[in-house]
Amino acid sequence: MSSPSPLPTPSSINDIEFVSDSRGWLVFSTNLYVTTNGGSNWTISLSTSAGSQEVKFSTYTRGYFCGSQGLVRYSTDGSGWATPSTLPSGAYYAIGTTPDTTIAFICGRFNTNSRVIKTTNGGKDWVVQANAEISGVTFYSVNFPTTTTGWAVGTGGNIYKTTNGGTNWVRQTSNTSAILQSVRFYDENHGVAVGNDGTI
Numbered sequence: 001m002s003s004p005s006p007l008p009t010p011s012s013i014n015d016i017e018f019v020s021d022s023r024g025w026l027v028f029s030t031n032l033y034v035t036t037n038g039g040s041n042w043t044i045s046l047s048t049s050a051g052s053q054e055v056k057f058s059t060y061t062r063g064y065f066c067g068s069q070g071l072v073r074y075s076t077d078g079s080g081w082a083t084p085s086t087l088p089s090g091a092y093y094a095i096g097t098t099p100d101t102t103i104a105f106i107c108g109r110f111n112t113n114s115r116v117i118k119t120t121n122g123g124k125d126w127v128v129q130a131n132a133e134i135s136g137v138t139f140y141s142v143n144f145p146t147t148t149t150g151w152a153v154g155t156g157g158n159i160y161k162t163t164n165g166g167t168n169w170v171r172q173t174s175n176t177s178a179i180l181q182s183v184r185f186y187d188e189n190h191g192v193a194v195g196n197d198g199t200i
Contacts, residue, residue, distance in 0.1 A: 007028075013026055014028065014029065015055055019057050019059075019078075020060065022036055022038045023060070025055045027065075029051060030047065030048055030052065031047050032046040032047075032052065032065060033045060045079065049067075049069050051068035051071070052066075053094065056096075057078070061075070062075065062078075064097070065081065066093070066094070068093060070089060070090060072084055072126065073123075074119075074122060075123075084125060084126055086127075088115070088127070088128045090110040090117070091110070092108040093141070094107050094139070096143050096144045096150055098146065099147055100147045102119070103120050104119050104122075105129075105142050105152075107140070107142040107154075109139065110133075113134060113137070114133060114134040114154060115132070116152055118165075131167065132166065132169045136156070138154045139158075139160075140154045140155075140181050140182070141153050141154070141181060143183045145191075148163060149161070149163050149185075153193045157174040157175075157176040157180060158171065158174070159171070159180065176195070178195045178197055178199040180199065181194060181196065182195075
């Protein structure tokens with residue numbers, strides 16, 4: 001990694017992820033920063049073009065990174081970032097890790113359809129989940145409390161659920177048309193989705 005760098009203005013922070021009291025990451029539009037001393041110093045871990053969105057780690061060293069410019073990277077050691085061997089086209093906004101640390105999902109859109117892609121080998125390869133391609137929808141968040149059960153949320157108040165690891169997706173009743181920005185489930189039955197205009 002390069003020498004410590006000053007951080008951009010705080011208003012440009014898109015995501016933050018800590019795996020311990022000392023080790024964490026900050027996502028800015030064009031750079032991913034890492035700290036190993038609880039935030040006292042930050043170093044550029046990965047430089048990108050504009051549109052970087054989210055970083056998420058399933059273990060201390062296994063991580064995923066995505067961006068709206070079609071960027072996806074994965075790490076097996078927590079420092080170096082690799083390009084996937086196979087990566088479907090899309091704009092990617094959020095990452096959902098699972099209890100199986102080699103399986104993860106990333107959501108977003110491709111053309112005018114929502115898109116969810118899945119890896120089963122820790123980020124090396126990604127496959128489109130065809131039944132999650134919904135016309136006119138963009139997914140902004142995906143969450144998997146188990147390896148097989150998960151939710152994706154996005155525009156138009158859309159909430160979709162899978163119970164078989166992403167193969168099939170069923171629309172849920174949301175009672176809102178607001179854009180949903182984030183979803184988190186604590187087990188297979190209890191969760192929260194939040195979005196624009198204070199929607200919960």
